[in-house]
Amino acid sequence: MKFGRVIGSVVSTQKDANLVGVKLLVIQPLDRDLVPEGSAYIAADATGQAGYGQIVTVVFSADATQAFPLPQIPVDASIVGIVDDSTIDRSAEGRG
Amino acid sequence: MTEQQLLLGVGPVYLAKVIGPVVCTVKHPAYEGRTMLIISPIDDPDDYEIAVDYVGAGVGDTVIAGGAPGVAKSVFNLDKAPIKTLIMGIVD
């Protein structure tokens, strides 16, 4: 599981049937000090509550498919948590 | 053999340092009531992973971490567990 920041959203009508109703968000990956690191990607929101600007936790590949109750879902990145401000404040110290 | 020792035979495990907690109020049900910690591999200190604690580890501890598909599911007895890494031992 890694940190990411929600920086955007993806809208799609024509898609795999099991993706219907799943929110797709654009994620900027972050290092452990919450500094941007690497290329942005699309993640499926398994919390249903993530929104723009929030710092989230993301799981990948086979673990990402486990985030949804369906027997199969074609996702390779899933948001499984929204990080509270308390965590962010602690990490912010390291950034100066 | 303890449950933790059994776990060690299941997937790739590595040594890591616990560097901080992660708090999420909104989270996937599989994470409900569990502690999430940021760990950094001893072999690769620039990398990190957010892991679920299974042994009561704390910040500063050196721990044994790892996981494999299905491990978290069986350890926590869940139908679905989107959890990659577990902390499964504290190094003395």
Add this chain to the structure above:
Amino acid sequence: MQMARVAGTVVATQKDPKLVGLKLQLVQPLDIITGKESGRPLVAVDTVGAGVGDVVMIVGGSSARQTDRTASSPVDLAIVSIIDLVEVDGKTVYDRRARCGEGNQ
């Protein structure tokens, strides 16, 4: 998942039996912030009926086999959605109606 543009079609007669009936497309990955091409083209199985020029979402690894069509096939990249709109930091990166797939140029 990644954003990509369908760049062409791949035809193969001699192939694994579990690939028979699957449509193979050549996809060019795009940077989702700029909309510009990023990296080398890849071959993906199309599960949604995408056409050349469409901007799509691709899913990789074992997750690519999590669709009805690819469930037991030897594939590691699948097109699972046709993208209508991408917004990043309040700006439109891609809008299917406008076909401004090249980003903010």
